[in-house]
Amino acid sequence: MTTSKIYQKMRKNARGQYLLLSFCAFLSVLLITAFALMYFGPTVQNFLPEGGDTRKMASLLLAATALGCFIFTLYASSMFFRYKSREYGILMALGLEKKNLRRLLFKELSVITAAASLAGLLCAMPVSYLIWKLFELFIISNEQMTYRFGAAGFLPGILFAACLALMLGLAARRFINKSDIMDILRTQHKTQMVKTVKGWILPVGIVLMFLGVALGSGLPQVAARVFKVNLPSAVNLFYLLTVMGIYLVLLSIVAQSRAGKNKEKYYKNLVSISLMRFTAKASTRNMCVIVLLIFVCCFASFYGMQYSLTPDLAKSDDFAFSLHYPALEKQIDQADVYRTAEKYDLKVEDFIQGQASNLVISYTATDISEDESRYVEKYYDQQKGALFLSASSYAAISGKKITVQEGTYKTVTSKDYKGFFDQVDGLDRVTNPDSGKSMKLAYGGSLEQNSLYAMSDPFAYVISDDDYSRMTRGLDQDYQENLIFFDVDDVERSYGFAKALLSQYVDRATARSNHMGYWDAWEEQQTQKAGKEYGYSDRIDMSMDNNLLLNDWKYAPGFQIIQLQDQMQLISVYVMLCLYICIIALAAVSVMTYVRSISVASDNKELFDSLEKLGADRAYRQKVLKRQLAKIFQYPTAIGCSLGFLFSLAMDISNDGRLAGTEFTALGILLGIIAAISAILFAVYRYALKRAQILIGI
Structure with a gap:
């Protein structure tokens, strides 16, 4: 031959x-x-x-x-x-x-x-x-x-x-x-055996796993909020403690070599325990990779699902439609809104018009130091403008009666605002940009209104009627804005109406409103006076074909149905990419665990033959094989899924120190995904066990 x-x-x-x-x-x-x-x-x-x-x-x-x-x-x-x-x-x-x-x-x-x-x-x-x-x-x-x-x-x-x-x-x-x-x-x-594994390795490994996640995700937030320190990106190296912990835990599980207190159980399962010890190093490395891939699988799916959760429009207490634009610009009015709604068989509800003024503010905010090592409080003296409303105007818009004392202000925030850099009580003084008249104000509380909050940076503010009248006296109309708020009887089917109204709004927009989102008239003037280039002076390509129009335009209307639908298109792409990663990681885990299971059976075929010759019945040999394969699947799945859930929970908490409703929902979905991952890997285990049994003849 x-x-x-x-x-x-x-x-x-x-x-x-x-x-x-x-x-x-x-x-x-x-x-x-x-x-x-x-x-x-x-x-x-x-x-x-x-x-x-x-x-x-x-x-x-x-x-x-x-x-x-x-x-x-x-x-x-x-x-x-x-x-x-x-x-x-x-x-x-x-x-x-x-x-x-x-x-x-x-x-x-x-x-x-x-x-x-x-x-x-x-x-x-x-x-x-x-x-x-x-x-x-x-x-x-x-x-x-x-x-x-x-x-x-x-x-x-x-x-x-x-x-x-x-x-x-x-x-x-x-x-x-x-x-x-x-x-x-x-x-x-x-064989790739290791030295005797001490009893302290398992608890130390468990501590390191949790400590790495806690320090990596929580330490930057604690340092920033409590000690005002901006930690460098090297702090992410703490996550290596988790990797070390995973290795120690798996090494302890794979290479256990002591009888301990329950000697009868140890010697009864001596063959099963010793089998994996002969390839302890390779088995531990393999299981570590599986753990990390399962972690990636859990976190990628969680990250994508969290983006996909959007608020229910039917339950929202904000205005479904809101607009603000320069007072000197001839824009859509009440008649246009009602006429367009009639074409789409919708009924306009709670139509409200108001006016607000852009006044120059002096305020304190948290910023990063020049060397980026600390968070510091900085005082910005007349550097930018912000939107101000009178108390009566805000009451008409919100439908809630409020009282604002003279010499005080109320800050308009988003619902459940938990900001860090912008301080709700940071406003110190307000100035009329035309007359130069200035007034010192004291913080008088906060008001939650998402529509108004989105119209001004860092915040919109409400002052008493008398203070508003004094501070806006002589103010040029260039600094004033018109506000429109309204609802419709069926927000869920208002997409066509919203698109038609947006088209009219864009068509009537002029150079007065053609500005980027962070553009500020006062800030631009002061920058140009100083002989510097203003970073937000670019114009917006205002057309219905511009997909990012509502994100980049300062005077973009707040049409909830359009924002959610267009945002969902972007989110859908992102969710798809995340779930694709989840599928790939799961496929990799399935292949690795299956191949490892088959290799365990083939590498130890002679041993199983010897056990049969020594009198071991089929049930015993099957028990030994099951224990070997179960370790390959059970422990990495349990550790990987636990770390995936823990890390997702830690990331949500570290964002703003709390768990929002959508985050609770996302964590619940993650538990369902973990159950699905476990079920898929169990199916792979059953198939691998069946193939392994055929391979060794039991």
């Missing part, structure tokens, strides 16, 4: 390993390319703001996707080389030289990688389209959300395939370059 025929026979016997490696490479390239095709497609790119945090996070998600795919392909390749060790040991014993083996192995890997990568690239486009259509069942589906192909998405897939080929080539070179035949033959049977 020739060497070629021997090699072909060996390859036929190891068909499963070739298929496994090919499948992992194919799946990795497929997932990366499908993700990239969606992400770099025109639809997603048009919705993600250029240079924004969302785009940065999406890029990180793409990197996390690549890392997850790379990890489970790398693991599959390690299993492949372990099985090849016996074949190559035999071939070397028959006299085949290393250079010939190297050529054979590289040829095989080249064919596998090229075929799997090409298949992955070709299948990526229909798969990405089907995934998009699947997500359309749960997200908004309209013309703007139509799937559009982006050829640039193939580049990450091709680059990933090249990196995969390079990785497999280096691993193959390392495998062939082993010192002698015995090293290759012993590759599949090497």
Whole structure:
């Protein structure tokens, strides 16, 4: 029999390993390319703001996707080389030289990688389209959300395939370059035991896991709010304590070697306990990766779901429609609103008009120091303007009678405001920009009104009628604004009406209102007087085709139904990306746990045969196998899901020191997702157990 025929026979016997490696490479390239095709497609790119945090996070998600795919392909390749060790040991014993083996192995890997990568690239486009259509069942589906192909998405897939080929080539070179035949033959049977694991390692590991999450997420907030210290990004290194804790906990579970107090139980399960100890290092590393991937799976799904939760318009007590625009601009009026509503068979309710004035403020706010090491209180003396209303005007708008003492002010905030940088009681003095008249004011409390809060930065303020009359006397109309608030009888079906009204509003907008969101007339004047360039002087492309109009325009109307619908389009894209990461991480975990389970069975087949010869019945051998596989699934799943929930909870609390209603809902959904992840991995466990039992003949 020739060497070629021997090699072909060996390859036929190891068909499963070739298929496994090919499948992992194919799946990795497929997932990366499908993700990239969606992400770099025109639809997603048009919705993600250029240079924004969302785009940065999406890029990180793409990197996390690549890392997850790379990890489970790398693991599959390690299993492949372990099985090849016996074949190559035999071939070397028959006299085949290393250079010939190297050529054979590289040829095989080249064919596998090229075929799997090409298949992955070709299948990526229909798969990405089907995934998009699947997500359309749960997200908004309209013309703007139509799937559009982006050829640039193939580049990450091709680059990933090249990196995969390079990785497999280096691993193959390392495998062939082993010192002698015995090293290759012993590759599949090497033990990786550790020294005796002390009893204190488990509790220390548990403490480190929780301590890392607590310090990493909570310490920056505590330092900022209590000690006014801005900690550097290096504080994120505290999360490494969690990784260390995971390793110690898993090492203690895998490599336990003491009988402890319950010696009878220990010796009764001695075979099951000792089996995993022989590969303690490899098992612990493998389970650590699984824990981290399950954590990524939980957190990515939570992060996406939290974005998808929006308030119920029917239960909102804010005005569904609000507008503010320069008083000198001829804009839509009450007649336009009622006429347009009639066309859409809607009834206008609680229509209110008012007026407000932009006055110059001197105030105190929390800011970052020049060296960015501390949070400091800074006093801003007449640097910008803010919107002021009289008490009677606010009462008419809110429908609530309020009392504002002369010489005091009330700050208008959003519902449940928990800001840190902007101080609700920071206003000190107000000045008329035309007359120069100034008045010192004292804080008199806060008022919650989302519509007004969104119209002025840092806040809108309410003062007494007499103070308002004195401070606005002689004020030019350039500093005054008209306000309109109203509701309709059926907000849920008012999208068409809102779009039509927005179109009229945009058409009538003039240069007076053509400003960016943070533009301030007084601030621009003072900056130009100082001979400096004003950063918010750019104009807005005011057209109905501008998707970001309502986010960038200072005088953008507050139409809740449009804001929620357009926001949901952006959120839907982001949710889709997050859930895609969840799916990829779960796929990686499923492949790794299954492969590990099969390797446990195949590596210990001789041991199970020996147990049978020693008189162990089928039930005992099945019990030993179940214990081995259960550890691979149970402990990583429990630790990964617990850390995913804990980290999500910590992130929500650290944002503003509390849990909002939507955050409670998101955490509840996360528990459901954790249950689903556990169910999927249990199904993988049952399938792996069945295959492992067949492999060892029980």
